[in-house]
């Protein structure tokens with residue numbers, strides 16, 4: 001058997017480092033992801049041997065994936081944001097107008113995580129703007145947290161075209177950025193806004209209605225799941241349960257344990 005080429009070795013190294021950095025987190029280890037890595041290893045090997053380049057700037061897919069180790073080693077949020085700005089780890093970089101890295105206090109006690117940038121976020125490069133963003137601000141204020149005191153970001157840093165659901169390989173490619181953001185900020189509580197963010201962080205297919213009202217864990221961080229502000233604009237009846245979920249986060253910040261903080 002001939003030795004693997006450099007591109008394939010780079011991909012294998014990235015996969016192993018992501019696996020190690022995930023500390024057993026199955027988000028990185030889904031069967032689909034494994035199959036994708038194997039498929040990409042084979043494709044990268046073929047591309048490297050053929051000297052293939054991508055349409056986006058002449059980088060091979062192995063070059064793009066090789067940025068993986070830099071993510072886990074980013075010393076601060078600014079460096080990580082620069083990596084996102086030049087990221088081509090998935091095809092969403094081809095259609096986005098702006099990356100939406102996230103914003104807020106680098107030492108925030110709370111990190112709010114949504115699904116992915118929408119049209120306004122893509123235009124502005126900022127997360128949770130527009131009517132949904134204003135509603136988020138008011139919800140946070142209801143538990144004594146000005147927007148400037150928290151950190152706000154999404155699972156994906158680039159907008160899926162026409163706001164379609166993110167694909168598993170896009171989530172897999174982008175997850176190291178969120179993991180590094182959390183590692184740098186070390187929040188006391190994560191609030192997952194919306195079913196997609198909650199299911200992604202908690203690695204479940206359960207309905208949001210079954211996930212809210214209690215405290216979960218993601219990479220060791222407490223997670224409270226609740227409705228997305230955009231959904232609240234369509235369903236005002238969900239504002240009350242959302243407020244109750246945010247009270248769980250408030251109680252966690254006030255030093256109450258997981259079991260005592262949950263509803264009921």
Ligand code: SF4
Pocket residue numbers: 084087088089090091092093099156157158170173174
């Ligand atoms: S969604 Fe994430 S992985 Fe994909 S291009 Fe944007 S920053 Fe990179």
